Amino acid sequence: MARPKIALIGAGMIGGTLAHMAAMKELGDIILFDIAEGIPEGKALDIAESGPSEGFDVKLKGTQDYADIAGADVCIVTAGVPRKPGMSRDDLLGINLKVMKAVGEGIKANAPDAFVICITNPLDAMVWALREFSGLPHNKVCGMAGVLDSARFRHFLAEEFKVSMRDVTAFVLGGHGDTMVPLTRYSTVAGIPLPDLIKMGWTTQDRLDAIVQRTRDGGAEIVGLLKSGSAYYAPATSAIEMAISYLKDQKRVLPCAAHVDGAYGLDGFYVGVPTVIGAGGIERVIDITLTKDEQAMFNKSVDAVKGLVKACKEIDSTLA
Numbered sequence: 001m002a003r004p005k006i007a008l009i010g011a012g013m014i015g016g017t018l019a020h021m022a023a024m025k026e027l028g029d030i031i032l033f034d035i036a037e038g039i040p041e042g043k044a045l046d047i048a049e050s051g052p053s054e055g056f057d058v059k060l061k062g063t064q065d066y067a068d069i070a071g072a073d074v075c076i077v078t079a080g081v082p083r084k085p086g087m088s089r090d091d092l093l094g095i096n097l098k099v100m101k102a103v104g105e106g107i108k109a110n111a112p113d114a115f116v117i118c119i120t121n122p123l124d125a126m127v128w129a130l131r132e133f134s135g136l137p138h139n140k141v142c143g144m145a146g147v148l149d150s151a152r153f154r155h156f157l158a159e160e161f162k163v164s165m166r167d168v169t170a171f172v173l174g175g176h177g178d179t180m181v182p183l184t185r186y187s188t189v190a191g192i193p194l195p196d197l198i199k200m201g202w203t204t205q206d207r208l209d210a211i212v213q214r215t216r217d218g219g220a221e222i223v224g225l226l227k228s229g230s231a232y233y234a235p236a237t238s239a240i241e242m243a244i245s246y247l248k249d250q251k252r253v254l255p256c257a258a259h260v261d262g263a264y265g266l267d268g269f270y271v272g273v274p275t276v277i278g279a280g281g282i283e284r285v286i287d288i289t290l291t292k293d294e295q296a297m298f299n300k301s302v303d304a305v306k307g308l309v310k311a312c313k314e315i316d317s318t319l320a
């Protein structure tokens with residue numbers, strides 16, 4: 001049986017890390033696509049040369065030709081530019097929107113059956129645009145944000161409680177970053193909800209609030225430390241977790257930017273929600289009843305994403 005084919009669109013920091021991880025885990029043969037000549041070829045060759053020591057049997061190829069992604073089972077999209085000093089959000093939106101158009105058309109023509117995971121920021125608007133440009137079914141196009149936000153939350157909680165990260169679960173909703181909505185009542189240590197842990201004296205509301213804020217600012221904290229560039233190890237790991245759930249039909253319950261039609265009072269909108277990812281792509285959106293406060297936070301998050309989608313439609317009239 002042929003190996004699955006993983007196409008990584010964008011061979012920058014996250015794209016290169018994705019390629020390395022996918023090779024180490026032998027997820028399939030890997031195509032690294034980028035418009036920058038030499039970068040995907042160099043990274044593919046470098047990773048392939050680690051194969052003999054690491055002992056993995058997958059092929060890697062770097063390319064500037066969309067024809068090479070033909071028949072890909074999974075496409076993970078990191079193509080785009082990060083925000084630079086002096087650049088407005090709209091400048092970034094305009095540039096990355098054009099990138100999503102090129103990538104969406106490339107996927108549509110060459111890998112229409114792929115499960116597509118978008119990572120490019122601003123995430124919730126870019127995944128919507130990528131779906132529009134690619135024309136793929138909504139259940140086959142999603143965005144990676146919630147797995148990363150909840151992983152950051154779990155990491156900070158595990159440090160606070162001095163327990164294994166494996167025993168901490170976190171439930172997050174909404175857009176990526178600033179407008180993330182953490183549902184503390186559904187976040188647990190081995191099934192014990194966070195509000196109960198406050199009552200048990202494991203932490204205080206103030207400390208928990210600070211952890212939530214640190215999680216929301218998680219991306220900025222890394223940017224502040226690195227000074228040039230943004231996070232790439234944890235974002236890549238998060239997308240790989242989603243890709244594995246699809247490829248192995250694990251039906252993991254993972255939060256991601258998914259097309260929500262009906263749930264949470266939304267009619268056809270991309271935003272972060274808990275989903276089930278299996279061989280059918282986004283097989284289910286888990287719709288839970290929110291408290292008044294949670295709903296207010298969620299609405300704020302949805303409004304922020306709506307503003308970005310509106311801006312996309314103003315920039316590219318074919319999207320309107």
Ligand code: APR
Pocket residue numbers: 009010011012013014015033034035036039078079080081082098099102103119120121122229230231232235
């Ligand atoms: N097609 C393909 N690749 C492109 C295109 C395009 N039209 N435009 C830019 N690229 C490539 C760049 O050449 C670069 O190699 O996308 C890559 C982006 O890599 P980095 O700048 O290293 O960014 P990275 O840290 O990988 O983040 C990628 O994910 O988390 C988000 O905000 C982040 O939007 C950013 C994306």
